[in-house]
Amino acid sequence: MRENTAGQELNEAYRHPDRAMDEALDWLVRLEAGGFVDRGARAEFDVWLDAEPSHRAAFEEIKTLWASPETLVAAQELDIHLRGLPVPLDAARKMPRHRIGSQAWAAAACLAVVIGATYLALQSMPRMLADYTTDAGERREITLPDGSRMILNTDSAVYLDFAGSKRGVRLIEGEVWFDVVHDATRQFHVAGHYSDVQVKGTAFVVKVQGDADTVLLQRGAVDAVHEQKSISLVHLVPGEMVVASSDAMSPVEKFDDERDLGWLQGRVVIDAKPLGDALAEVGRYFDGRVMVLNRSLLDVTVSGDYRTDRAQAAIAGLAAAAGGKTTVLPGGYIIIR
Structure with a gap:
């Protein structure tokens, strides 16, 4: 029952709303990251530069950003968030000239993080096996086989286990709200990275982010069980939350409904x-x-x-x-x- 949302294709065109800035970025990459620049291209650039005052202003602004040492530091941080493979520079060079402007900055920015590309590609593999996903900024409601509901927050992925008498969801990444149909004979399980939430009928949120699972109970009751059986089970009542890390369960705390569940609205x-x-x-x-x-x-x-x-x-x-x-x-x- 796999149903993945299609991501934006890598080669989909993008244009900056400021035409001068968009063209300046195109020229910057052609001149700085595009290898040899012949006289014809240089002359074409000079004509463009002198055509309008906005062209020179835009080019100077983006050239300053390109040369800034902080840009490299910031670009290195992209490997934490990057969700797809960077565009290889040699591939960008092979693109038709009318296409390179829409992808060139992405290619150049990714040069600083190309070393991390293989690691990031491996990280994305579990998401490819998901039954349901959301992209950044998307929120999606799904009705499960037993009639329970779940709402996936931004950039989330889950796969289901409803084989036989099972009622289970594994949260691969992101954040999901569940409204579970009561069934006294079958527990409903939600597995994160380090925890397993066990319920028979309730409404709650599980969030997997960084090195922790967060469980927030909105209605009913849940038991949060750590993957390490030596760590005590945590029982939550409405308005309470707990965080499971690799080797511990946090003390139970109250959460702010507006702050922590505002994404549902x-x-x-x-x-x-x-x-x-x-x-x-x-x-x-x-x-x-x-x-x-x-x-x-x-x-x-x-x-x-x-x-x-x-x-x-x-x-x-x-x-x-x-x-x-x-x-x-x-x-x-x-x-x-």
């Missing part, structure tokens, strides 16, 4: 967080990459209530609140400086 609430943490949260809903050149901004405290379907605007708002400025580049890149 398409909201993401940032409550007095450092910009770095806020970008990590909002960035889950953005189908692109965020590069912070001004690292001092990362510790500035920000707050806000944003729509998950307007993640780019949310990132710009957070950056502005921290005193930064944003530039949007082809290939889904946002640079904060």
Whole structure:
């Protein structure tokens, strides 16, 4: 019953809303990352540069960003978030000239993280086996074979185990809300990386992020069981949460319904967080990459209530609140400086 959502093709065209910036990026990569540039191409560039004042201004701006040492540092961080393979530079060189502008910046930015490409490709393999997935910014509701419901948050993947009398879901990555139909004879299981949530009928959320599983109970009762049997089972009542790491269960805590479950209504609430943490949260809903050149901004405290379907605007708002400025580049890149 596999049903994967199709991701955006690698070669799909992208254009910056600022035509001058889009053309400047095209020229930058052709001149700086495209190998030998003949006289004809150089003359064509000079004509373009002198055609309008906006051309020279755009080229100078992007050339400054390209040359910044912080750009390399920020680009190296992309290997944590990259979801697909980078475009090899030699492949970019073979593209027709009219196509290279839409992919060139992505190819150039990925040069800094090409070493991590194999590792990232291996990481993506479990997702390929999923029964249901969501892309960045997508929210999706599924009715399970027993009538239970689940809502997948952004960038999530699950596969199902309903063979025979089983009722089970494994969360590969992301965050999922469950509303489980009561069945006294069959427990419903949700497995994360380190935990197994066992219920007979209730509403709860399981989130797999980084090196931890988070379980939040909205209604009913659940037992959270660690994969290490020596660690005690945790019983939750409504409004409580627990986090399972590789070797422990956290103390039970209360959670904030608006902050932690706001995504069910398409909201993401940032409550007095450092910009770095806020970008990590909002960035889950953005189908692109965020590069912070001004690292001092990362510790500035920000707050806000944003729509998950307007993640780019949310990132710009957070950056502005921290005193930064944003530039949007082809290939889904946002640079904060």
